[in-house]
Amino acid sequence: MALSQSDLLRLMESLRTADGIELIRALAQRMLQELIEAEAIDQALYAVIMEAYVLGVSTRSVDDLVKALGADTGISKSEVFRICQDLDEQLTAFRDRPLGHTRFPYVYLDATYCKARVNHQIVSRAVVVATGITEDGGREVLGLMVGDSETEMFWTEFLRSLRERGLAGVRLVIGDHHSGLVKAIRKVMLGAAYQRCRVHFLRNAFAVIPKDAGEMVAATIRTIFAQPAEAAVRAQLDTVAEMLGKQFPKVSQMLLEAKDDLTAFAAFPERHWKKIQSTNPLERINREIKRRTDVVQVFPNDDALLRLVTAVLFEMLPNADVKPPW
Numbered sequence: 001m002a003l004s005q006s007d008l009l010r011l012m013e014s015l016r017t018a019d020g021i022e023l024i025r026a027l028a029q030r031m032l033q034e035l036i037e038a039e040a041i042d043q044a045l046y047a048v049i050m051e052a053y054v055l056g057v058s059t060r061s062v063d064d065l066v067k068a069l070g071a072d073t074g075i076s077k078s079e080v081f082r083i084c085q086d087l088d089e090q091l092t093a094f095r096d097r098p099l100g101h102t103r104f105p106y107v108y109l110d111a112t113y114c115k116a117r118v119n120h121q122i123v124s125r126a127v128v129v130a131t132g133i134t135e136d137g138g139r140e141v142l143g144l145m146v147g148d149s150e151t152e153m154f155w156t157e158f159l160r161s162l163r164e165r166g167l168a169g170v171r172l173v174i175g176d177h178h179s180g181l182v183k184a185i186r187k188v189m190l191g192a193a194y195q196r197c198r199v200h201f202l203r204n205a206f207a208v209i210p211k212d213a214g215e216m217v218a219a220t221i222r223t224i225f226a227q228p229a230e231a232a233v234r235a236q237l238d239t240v241a242e243m244l245g246k247q248f249p250k251v252s253q254m255l256l257e258a259k260d261d262l263t264a265f266a267a268f269p270e271r272h273w274k275k276i277q278s279t280n281p282l283e284r285i286n287r288e289i290k291r292r293t294d295v296v297q298v299f300p301n302d303d304a305l306l307r308l309v310t311a312v313l314f315e316m317l318p319n320a321d322v323k324p325p326w
Helices: 005-014 021-038 041-054 059-068 077-095 152-164 179-188 198-206 211-226 230-245 249-257 270-276 280-296 302-316
Strands: 106-118 121-133 139-147 172-175 193-196
Touching: 077 302, 106 270, 106 280, 106 302, 121 152, 121 280, 121 302, 139 152, 139 302, 152 179, 172 179, 179 193, 193 198, 198 211, 198 249, 211 230, 211 249, 230 249, 280 302
Parallel strands: 106 172, 172 193
Antiparallel strands: 106 121, 121 139
């Protein structure tokens, strides 16, 4: 009798709760009996370990789980490493797959941060992710990379890797106003416009005004993005900058300096505007990455971090031509 997906998921979830011990024992006893009857213990342990790792369960918890399933000696670190190597081959194929099968007019870029050990120290690691929208409205994960920080060199290497894999047809790149990212976009994504994320811009504006003025300033700035036509969008930015100038000169200056980047979306079809004004489509992905990586807390190395994040992205936005490796 096969090990059901629902049993696996219940078992994984119970590991995260203090009151899940009895459930583990009950499920493990029933599952072990089924496995013995099916004479498939090795294959099942392999699947359980893979599933546990992908769900972000720590190595120690994986060891406890294997013991609960009947292997008294647990599983060695070398065995976990071997299994993870097998998983890496398939996840690497997903990360490195060619992108020339279609064109991606819109590309979103963003980063989140996780902890990992580097040279025996626990440090913050940047996890950068790119997603793309196809001409027919489909959405795909284009790539990801783990590195030291969001420097121009780091972003340039990442964007070039996407181009080398066949990324083409890009007309607009949406991202935060990190100087390294912007410079890399202008250097590598030739012919594409850059849209500064409106949400991140508002956060930057909040940093230079009193807290009690935030709601009013935000509402005023949002009128820029509510205009019906490209010319009106750009004209409204000038109007808003003038309105806010006397009381909030720094915000006014920020608006005028960011005018081209904040209003780049207006040169594209109006029906797309709400989707291409910010990196919000990536926010859900980043939240899921953080939720799953927080279970591990500190990764032993960059490879382990990259492995889990790749698996999370594969689950959320799978490519139609690639089958999950677990």
